[in-house]
Amino acid sequence: MKAFEYVGATSVDQAVKALTPGSAPLAGGTDLINRMKDYVTSPERVVYLNDVKELAGISGDAASGVTILAGTRLAEILASEVVKSAYPALWQTTSEVATPQIRNMASLGGNLFQHPRCWYYRSGFGLVPKTTDGKHMLREGDNRYAAIFMTDGDALYVHPSSLAVPLIALGAKATLVGPEGERTVEVEELYKVPTSNSESPFATKPGEILKSVTIPASKGKNASYEARHKQAHDWPLVMASVNLTFSGETVSDARVVVYGVAPVPWRSKAAEEAIKDKVITVESARSAGEAAAAGAKPLSMNGFKVSMLKTVITRALCTSAGNKYWEA
Numbered sequence: 001m002k003a004f005e006y007v008g009a010t011s012v013d014q015a016v017k018a019l020t021p022g023s024a025p026l027a028g029g030t031d032l033i034n035r036m037k038d039y040v041t042s043p044e045r046v047v048y049l050n051d052v053k054e055l056a057g058i059s060g061d062a063a064s065g066v067t068i069l070a071g072t073r074l075a076e077i078l079a080s081e082v083v084k085s086a087y088p089a090l091w092q093t094t095s096e097v098a099t100p101q102i103r104n105m106a107s108l109g110g111n112l113f114q115h116p117r118c119w120y121y122r123s124g125f126g127l128v129p130k131t132t133d134g135k136h137m138l139r140e141g142d143n144r145y146a147a148i149f150m151t152d153g154d155a156l157y158v159h160p161s162s163l164a165v166p167l168i169a170l171g172a173k174a175t176l177v178g179p180e181g182e183r184t185v186e187v188e189e190l191y192k193v194p195t196s197n198s199e200s201p202f203a204t205k206p207g208e209i210l211k212s213v214t215i216p217a218s219k220g221k222n223a224s225y226e227a228r229h230k231q232a233h234d235w236p237l238v239m240a241s242v243n244l245t246f247s248g249e250t251v252s253d254a255r256v257v258v259y260g261v262a263p264v265p266w267r268s269k270a271a272e273e274a275i276k277d278k279v280i281t282v283e284s285a286r287s288a289g290e291a292a293a294a295g296a297k298p299l300s301m302n303g304f305k306v307s308m309l310k311t312v313i314t315r316a317l318c319t320s321a322g323n324k325y326w327e328a
């Protein structure tokens with residue numbers, strides 16, 4: 001690991017002042033420290049956030065909305081009764097992240113700003129990994145875990161944060177704080193798609209950190225469903241989160257967001273349109289899954305993700321309606 005300067009911040013103000021160019025915020029360290037050890041990220045200075053008390057905790061309720069501060073550990077999100085009862089899409093996803101030990105250390109901020117797991121990126125070839133003769137390593141190489149949407153571009157990795165997916169489905173907003181003050185954006189606006197290795201996958205301004213995420217009042221129903229290699233100690237292969245509002249029995253508004261298929265959390269407008277004005281049944285949920293898959297352009301080794309995409313959307317929709325037909 002390259003030598004670095006360490007600053008232990010005790011307030012947000014101190015942290016922001018210490019985050020000069022070339023610095024990185026450090027929360028639980030479950031992602032950043034690994035990248036530093038592998039020389040993938042080599043900050044000049046690390047600013048430790050875990051002692052900043054104003055960055056930890058959960059407040060609010062289902063009727064008015066809930067705010068989760070950025071330093072809140074994933075284990076605390078899991079222990080929250082309001083998250084469990086009002087936002088099961090978020091609770092379920094959090095329960096499946098990594099292991100209990102990692103969830104005890106990992107923070108919401110670190111989760112939303114973790115870097116992609118693409119093995120070419122983690123081996124030092126960047127997010128747009130190319131050989132010296134210009135061949136795209138993911139397009140031409142082992143792309144079994146790569147994207148199936150936006151594959152005409154050069155960012156072929158998949159976005160890593162599974163918590164971003166239910167948060168976007170739930171319409172959550174992120175408050176950022178930096179040298180120019182505070183601003184609030186939709187969680188989906190935190191991310192962008194780099195076109196070269198010198199670009200960031202985050203849409204934050206220099207020196208900004210996440211302060212909190214606010215989820216609006218809970219209306220209707222929400223759920224998540226993951227397909228993964230194994231139950232623990234891994235990221236999902238493909239996952240869907242849905243958030244539905246109803247007029248009587250029919251869906252009046254839907255948000256369907258998918259993990260593991262694009263370099264950003266993938267909002268499937270096609271699935272949203274397909275389920276609108278429908279009663280949730282296995283058939284209508286399957287039609288939404290089918291609609292989501294139209295337009296997918298898998299790479300040479302990841303065609304399996306298209307059927308997973310259909311399944312996770314179908315099952316997330318059915319879970320929201322209390323129908324876990326596959327367990328019968």
Ligand SMILES: Cc1cc2nc3c(=O)[nH]c(=O)nc-3n(C[C@H](O)[C@H](O)[C@H](O)COP(=O)(O)OP(=O)(O)OC[C@H]3O[C@@H](n4cnc5c(N)ncnc54)[C@H](O)[C@@H]3O)c2cc1C
Nearest residue numbers: 027028029030031032098106107109110111113162210235
């Ligand atoms: C075996 C394993 C399995 C995993 N499975 C999953 C999974 O299923 N789903 C999933 O989503 N994740 C998964 N993870 C990733 C894990 O959730 C993240 O490593 C963790 O959430 C990062 O949080 P942290 O507090 O440790 O962040 P750190 O490692 O401290 O930081 C991560 C990044 O976020 C930045 N950062 C930290 N705090 C802030 C802030 N407030 N504002 C702006 N930037 C900030 C840091 O500079 C760094 O770049 C897994 C990790 C492991 C090791």
